[in-house]
Amino acid sequence: MRKPDPFLTALIGAVLLATVLPCKxxxxxxxxxxxxxxxxxxxFMQGIKLERRAIVHNxxxxxxxxLxxxxxxxxxxxxxxxxxxLAPGLLDSTTWLGVLFLCCLPSTVQSSIALTSLANGNVAASICAATLSNIVGIFVTPALVSGVLHTQGVWSAQxxxxxxxxxxxxxxxxQLxxxxxxxxAHRNKKILSITDRSSILLVVYTAFSHAVVEGIWSKLDFKSIAALIATDAGLLLLVLLITLFLGKACRFPTPDEVSLILCGSKKSLASGVPMANVLFPASVAGFIILPLILYHQIQLFVCTLIARHYHAKHISDA
Structure with missing residues (x-):
């Protein structure tokens, strides 16, 4: 049995700490x-780590x-x-904003590459796809958020x-x-990874502190959270099925199919949390990132199972 991911455990801990001891x-x-x-x-560190050569070569x-x-x-x-x-009443309006926000985010980098490698997929293509997605996301995500959420205030001067x-x-x-x-950065990637994750935890704690003060847990009962988990899981399942169909329809070799499925279905917590902090008022940022936090954990669990399936298939076919 696998041990729980330390970062996911710390993420839950940040939410619980904000619940018990919110910053005021x-x-x-x-x-x-x-x-x-x-x-x-x-x-700044993302700019250093995302290699332009990976995009050009692939x-x-x-x-x-x-795709x-x-x-x-x-x-x-x-x-x-x-x-x-189809189901506007399934979630409250602010939680729906969070779900729509996560739909506008770029793909992950580290987990997409790691899981593609585990699944014996096209790692080089996944590096390119994840890198390109994050670069494009800096420009495209705010525009998508403004359009999809109809929040023209996103494009205010401030x-x-x-x-x-x-x-x-x-x-x-x-990048420069x-x-x-x-x-x-490559020599110190473990230290930088800890720094990145610590920063995400701090942003999550700050956002949830605001949300707790605004009464997030009085507005979201067990039924609402269960509905949110079902919505996130359903969204992920739909995308996984569609990417699998697209890979088969395009007659991709298995390594490329793996890259499409594992990169095309992911959403980046590392980009999403700071973007939410910038794009939304502090009073709602905690509500906005909750669907993303849950989706992040669901996608890692499900995509790890998928990667292991492809890995086992590769071994059996060898």
């Missing part, structure tokens, strides 16, 4: 400044890369809007400034310094 008063303002600095550091497989982007930024939003239209200062400029700076710092 002057401490909240200080924590918000620290959180903003952490977000900038995260996107863009020749344009059909696979195009991953289409699943990430077109299929997900369409499914989210459809589910909301929001555009926040996106530029906290997300875009640090990322561009990281990549030739100088990439080897250093």
């Amino acid at each position: 008063g002057n401490a909240t303002r200080v924590l918000e400044y620290v959180t903003d600095a952490c977000i900038m550091l995260m996107f 863009m020749r497989n344009w059909k696979l890369q195009g 991953v982007l289409a699943c990430t930024f077109l299929l997900f939003p369409l499914l989210g809007i459809t589910l909301h239209t 929001a555009i400034t926040d996106i530029a200062v906290q997300l875009l400029l640090p990322f561009v700076a990281g 310094l990549q030739p100088v710092l990439h080897k250093w």
Whole structure:
């Protein structure tokens, strides 16, 4: 039996800590400044780590890369809007915003690559797809959020400034310094991973502190959380089935099929949490990221099972 993922355990711990001891008063303002600095550091490091060469070398497989982007930024939003239209009363309005927000996010990087490797898939293509998805997401996600959620306020002057200062400029700076710092980042990737995850935990704690003060747990009972888990799981299942169908229809070799399924079905917690913090008021950010936190854990569990299935199939066919 596998041990629980330490990061997922810490993520739950951050939510529980915010529930029991939410940050209040002057401490909240200080924590918000620290959180903003952490977000900038995260996107700076992302700029250093995301290799442009990986994109250039694998863009020749344009059909696979195009389908991953289409699943990430077109299929997900369409499914989210459809589910909301068919069952608007399944979740409360703010929770639906969170579900629609996660539909607009880019794919993951680390877990997509790791699971593709476990499944004996096309690792190089997954590196390209995940990297390209995250670069595109910096520009596309805010526009999708504005369109899908009908929140024109997302494109307010202040929001555009926040996106530029906290997300875009640090990322561009990281890309510009990549030739100088990439080897250093590779040598210290374990330390940087801890830094990234600690930053995410801090942002989650801050967002949930606001949500607890706003009464998130009085508004979300057990039935509401169960409905949210079912919605997240149903969304993931639909995308997995569609990507599997697309891979078969395009007659992809098994390694490319694996890459499409495992990259096209993922949503990034590392990008989503700081983006929510930038795009939404502090009073609702905690509500917005709850569907993403749950989806993140569901996708890791289900996609690990899928990766193991492909791995076992590869061994049996060898």
